[in-house]
Amino acid sequence: MSELFDAVDALLASRAALPSPAERKRLRAAHGLTIDEVAGALKVRRATVSGWESGKTEPRPPERDAYARLLDKLAELYPADPVAPVQDPAVPATFTAVPAPAEAQPLPTGPAPEAAGMAETKNTPAPAAAPRPAPATGPSSSSTTTRRPGTKKAAPAATTAGEIDPRFENGPLAVVDVEDGKVLAYCVGGLILDVPAKSLPSLVDWTLKEAKLGAPKLSGPGRPADPLLVLTETALERYGLPLALTQEERIAGRIPEGHKVIKQLTRADWKLTKRGFGPWARIYRPAKGTDRQCVQLCIPSWNALDNRHWGTAGQLPPAELARVLGVYAARVMTPRGSTAVTGLELMTALHPPTYAVRDEETGVLRQADDKTPGSLGKDPVDCAxxxxxxxxxxxxxxxxxxxxxxxxxxxxxxYDWARPFTDDECMHRNLVGLDVNMAFAAGxxxxxxxxxxxxxxxxxxxxxxxxxxxxxxxxxxxxxxxxxxxxxxxxxxxxxxxxxxxxxxxxxxxxxxxxxxxxxxxxxxxxxxxxxxxxxxxxxRYLDGWYNRLRDAYLATMADLGVGADLSPADFLAAMNGYKSRDPELAIVVSAVKATVKGGLGKLRERPRGEGWRPGERWRALERPTWRPDIRAAVISRTRINLHRKIVKHAAFTGQYPVAVNSDCVVYAVDGESPLDFLPYREGKPLPGGFKLGVNPGLVKHEGTQTVLWGEGVREQYQAPELNLARYIKDGIVTDKDNGE
Incomplete structure (x- = not known):
C-alpha cells in the first residue's frame, strides 16, 4: 500500500504548480546558489535554468520533479515576507544589512529572504545623522558586539547560509571610529564591535585574535583575504597617527620610518612591507607554514580612497563606509590598495602562481616548485x-x-579619433554619443x-x-x-x-x-x-575568471540600482536616467568596479614612479610576474577592434558614419536626440553584430546628446576642426585643460 501512496504522491508532485519565475530566482539567490550550481545538480545547461527563472521556458520531467523539490526545500528555509519590500532578491541580504539614508533607499523589487545567519533589511532607514548605538557590555568578553536597529547578524561575503567560515563570521572588514571615548568597529551587515585595543600593535593583535574578520579564498590554491581595517580621523588621533600627510609625506607615500607608531610596531615584532606606512599599509609577521598573520590598513584622510574612483566614500559616516566597502569586498574582493592594485591582485587571487604541497618526510606544507596550471607563475619574465x-x-x-x-x-x-563634419552631417540637428559598458572588461x-x-x-x-x-x-x-x-x-x-x-x-x-x-x-x-x-x-584564457568576477559585481550592483539585464531598450534608457541618485552609496561601488577594470589592466604595464629611476634601469614593477605589457596590449587591441567591428556593421547597414571616437565612446550626427532614434532596431531586436542597448559589458548606453551647432561652435572656438567631441558629449563642457592648452 505504501508503494501506491508513493506513486500517488509522485503523480501529484509532477503536476503541482511551481513558484513564479521571480520567486524561483529569489529562492536560489537567498541560499547563495549560482545558476551554474543549480544546472550542475540537475544535469541541465545553464541556459535552461536561466530560462526557468526568466519565465521563457518551464521545466519538464524528470528534471521538473527534482527542481520542484529543490524549490520546496528552499521555500521552507526562506519563506517570503509580504510586508518588508527590499532590494532585488538576486542580491544576498548580506549586502544590504546596513540601511541607506532615507533619500537613498534602493527600489523595492521583491520579498525579503529570511534565514538563520542571513541579514535582514527593514523598511525603516537609519539616517547618517542618527546617534550610533553604544556597544553592549558584558563581563565575560573583552570585545562585545551590537547591531544597528533593524539588523541581524550578516553572513560573511562569499559564503552561503549554513556555510559560514567561523574565522570570518564578522565579515571582511571594519571601519574603526571613536565615539564618546569608545573605540567602535563598524562591520558589514550593521554589526558593531567594541574595540578594547589602546595602541596600534594591540589593535592588530585584536583583529587577528578576536575580531573574526577576513574573507575566504577565491580559488582552490589561493589563500584567504587578510582583514581590512579602515581608520577614521578619530581613530588616527586615538592611535597616535597624523590626521593628514604633509606634502613631503604625500610625495614619499608614507610617514617617516622613525615615527613613534612604527617604533611601537617594531617593538611588538610587527613588520611593514616595502611600501612602508602609507594610505594602504600592510602590517604582518612572517608566516609559519600556512599560518599567515597580516592586517591591511586603509586611511581615507590620507587619500587612500581616491575620489576619482571612490567619489565621496572617504567622507561617509563609518557605518555607510562599511557598507560601500563591504559590497565591493563581497562582489570583487577585499581592497588591497587602490582600485588599480586591487584589479591586479584579483588576477593573482583567481590564478595563484603556485600551490601548497606536503613534504612526505616532515608533513610540513610548502610551496610547490612548479606553477599552478593556467597561472603566470611566480617568477617574472621579460617582454619582447x-x-x-x-x-x-x-x-x-x-x-x-x-x-x-x-x-x-x-x-x-x-581610440582618439575625430574628423570634420560633412555637408550632410551639418544639416542634422544633434550629436548623439554611445558608450560601451565595461568595454575593456568585455575585451x-x-x-x-x-x-x-x-x-x-x-x-x-x-x-x-x-x-x-x-x-x-x-x-x-x-x-x-x-x-x-x-x-x-x-x-x-x-x-x-x-x-x-x-x-x-x-x-x-x-x-x-x-x-x-x-x-x-x-x-x-x-x-x-x-x-x-x-x-x-x-x-x-587567464582573464576569464577576472572578467566574470567583475562583470557579476557590476551587473549585481546595477540591478540594485534598478537597471536590470533583461530590460527592453526603451526601459533600459529610462532606468539609466538618474540611476546613481537612487542609492548614491551603491553608485560609488559601480564607479569603483569600473576603475578596477581599467586600473588593473594599466598595472600590467606599470611605469617607474618616484624611485630614483633612470632610463635603462630596472624598476620595482618589473619583478612581478603580472608585469605583462603584452597582455595589456592584447586587451586594448581587442577592445578597439570590437568597437570598429560594430562601427563597420552600422555603416554597412545604415550608411551612418561616426564623427568622433574616444576610447569606448562613439558619436553620430543624427536628427533625433536618443539612440533609439537612429539605432536599427526591428521589433525590439538590434542589428546583429552592431550596437545594442543594454547594461551588459560590451553593450552600449546613451552617453549624451548635444546639438550639431554646439559641436561646430566648440571646434571654431578652439580653431580645431577635428576636435574630439566624444570627450565632451556627456555634458558639453570643454575646458582648456582638456585640450592641452
Missing amino acids: PCEAPDGHPLLKDLPRFHIRTPAEKVFEEA ANGLPVGLCAPTHVKNPVFDPKLPGSWLVDLSHVDLSRVKVSKEWVELDASLLPSPFTPKGNRPEGPAWYATPTVAYAVELGYGVAPAEAYVRHESG
Missing part, C-alpha cells in the same frame, strides 16, 4: 623588445632621445593570452590563436571594400577610422601589432605576411 615601454632595460642600447617608430614598438592604445573576455616568455620567429605564418606581437604591413587593407559577415561591402573609407592605429590614420608601412589586430585584417578579407613575431606557445 617591441613590447617594452621606453626606458626599459631591453632598450638601454638605443641612442639617447631616440623616438621609436611603429616598426620598433607595439602601440596598441584606445578581456575569452581572450587567449601568453602564459610564458616570448619566442622570436622570422617570417612566421600568422596564427590568430597564437598570442603575441607581429611585425606586419597592413597598409594595403582598404576600408572602402571589406568583408562584413563574410560578404564584401563597399564603404566610404574617408569617413571611417582605421582599426589599426589609435589615431585612426591608415598605417604607412610595417608596424608591430598584437594578435587581435592582425586577425581583424584577415577577417576584413585581406591577407597578411608577417616579417617576424614574438609569440607565446603556452597560452590560456
Whole structure:
C-alpha cells in the first residue's frame, strides 16, 4: 500500500504548480546558489535554468520533479515576507544589512529572504545623522558586539547560509571610529564591535585574535583575504597617527620610518612591507607554514580612497563606509590598495602562481616548485623588445632621445579619433554619443593570452590563436571594400577610422601589432605576411575568471540600482536616467568596479614612479610576474577592434558614419536626440553584430546628446576642426585643460 501512496504522491508532485519565475530566482539567490550550481545538480545547461527563472521556458520531467523539490526545500528555509519590500532578491541580504539614508533607499523589487545567519533589511532607514548605538557590555568578553536597529547578524561575503567560515563570521572588514571615548568597529551587515585595543600593535593583535574578520579564498590554491581595517580621523588621533600627510609625506607615500607608531610596531615584532606606512599599509609577521598573520590598513584622510574612483566614500559616516566597502569586498574582493592594485591582485587571487604541497618526510606544507596550471607563475619574465615601454632595460642600447617608430614598438592604445563634419552631417540637428559598458572588461573576455616568455620567429605564418606581437604591413587593407559577415561591402573609407592605429590614420608601412589586430585584417578579407613575431606557445584564457568576477559585481550592483539585464531598450534608457541618485552609496561601488577594470589592466604595464629611476634601469614593477605589457596590449587591441567591428556593421547597414571616437565612446550626427532614434532596431531586436542597448559589458548606453551647432561652435572656438567631441558629449563642457592648452 505504501508503494501506491508513493506513486500517488509522485503523480501529484509532477503536476503541482511551481513558484513564479521571480520567486524561483529569489529562492536560489537567498541560499547563495549560482545558476551554474543549480544546472550542475540537475544535469541541465545553464541556459535552461536561466530560462526557468526568466519565465521563457518551464521545466519538464524528470528534471521538473527534482527542481520542484529543490524549490520546496528552499521555500521552507526562506519563506517570503509580504510586508518588508527590499532590494532585488538576486542580491544576498548580506549586502544590504546596513540601511541607506532615507533619500537613498534602493527600489523595492521583491520579498525579503529570511534565514538563520542571513541579514535582514527593514523598511525603516537609519539616517547618517542618527546617534550610533553604544556597544553592549558584558563581563565575560573583552570585545562585545551590537547591531544597528533593524539588523541581524550578516553572513560573511562569499559564503552561503549554513556555510559560514567561523574565522570570518564578522565579515571582511571594519571601519574603526571613536565615539564618546569608545573605540567602535563598524562591520558589514550593521554589526558593531567594541574595540578594547589602546595602541596600534594591540589593535592588530585584536583583529587577528578576536575580531573574526577576513574573507575566504577565491580559488582552490589561493589563500584567504587578510582583514581590512579602515581608520577614521578619530581613530588616527586615538592611535597616535597624523590626521593628514604633509606634502613631503604625500610625495614619499608614507610617514617617516622613525615615527613613534612604527617604533611601537617594531617593538611588538610587527613588520611593514616595502611600501612602508602609507594610505594602504600592510602590517604582518612572517608566516609559519600556512599560518599567515597580516592586517591591511586603509586611511581615507590620507587619500587612500581616491575620489576619482571612490567619489565621496572617504567622507561617509563609518557605518555607510562599511557598507560601500563591504559590497565591493563581497562582489570583487577585499581592497588591497587602490582600485588599480586591487584589479591586479584579483588576477593573482583567481590564478595563484603556485600551490601548497606536503613534504612526505616532515608533513610540513610548502610551496610547490612548479606553477599552478593556467597561472603566470611566480617568477617574472621579460617582454619582447617591441613590447617594452621606453626606458626599459631591453632598450638601454638605443641612442639617447631616440623616438621609436611603429616598426620598433607595439602601440596598441584606445581610440582618439575625430574628423570634420560633412555637408550632410551639418544639416542634422544633434550629436548623439554611445558608450560601451565595461568595454575593456568585455575585451578581456575569452581572450587567449601568453602564459610564458616570448619566442622570436622570422617570417612566421600568422596564427590568430597564437598570442603575441607581429611585425606586419597592413597598409594595403582598404576600408572602402571589406568583408562584413563574410560578404564584401563597399564603404566610404574617408569617413571611417582605421582599426589599426589609435589615431585612426591608415598605417604607412610595417608596424608591430598584437594578435587581435592582425586577425581583424584577415577577417576584413585581406591577407597578411608577417616579417617576424614574438609569440607565446603556452597560452590560456587567464582573464576569464577576472572578467566574470567583475562583470557579476557590476551587473549585481546595477540591478540594485534598478537597471536590470533583461530590460527592453526603451526601459533600459529610462532606468539609466538618474540611476546613481537612487542609492548614491551603491553608485560609488559601480564607479569603483569600473576603475578596477581599467586600473588593473594599466598595472600590467606599470611605469617607474618616484624611485630614483633612470632610463635603462630596472624598476620595482618589473619583478612581478603580472608585469605583462603584452597582455595589456592584447586587451586594448581587442577592445578597439570590437568597437570598429560594430562601427563597420552600422555603416554597412545604415550608411551612418561616426564623427568622433574616444576610447569606448562613439558619436553620430543624427536628427533625433536618443539612440533609439537612429539605432536599427526591428521589433525590439538590434542589428546583429552592431550596437545594442543594454547594461551588459560590451553593450552600449546613451552617453549624451548635444546639438550639431554646439559641436561646430566648440571646434571654431578652439580653431580645431577635428576636435574630439566624444570627450565632451556627456555634458558639453570643454575646458582648456582638456585640450592641452
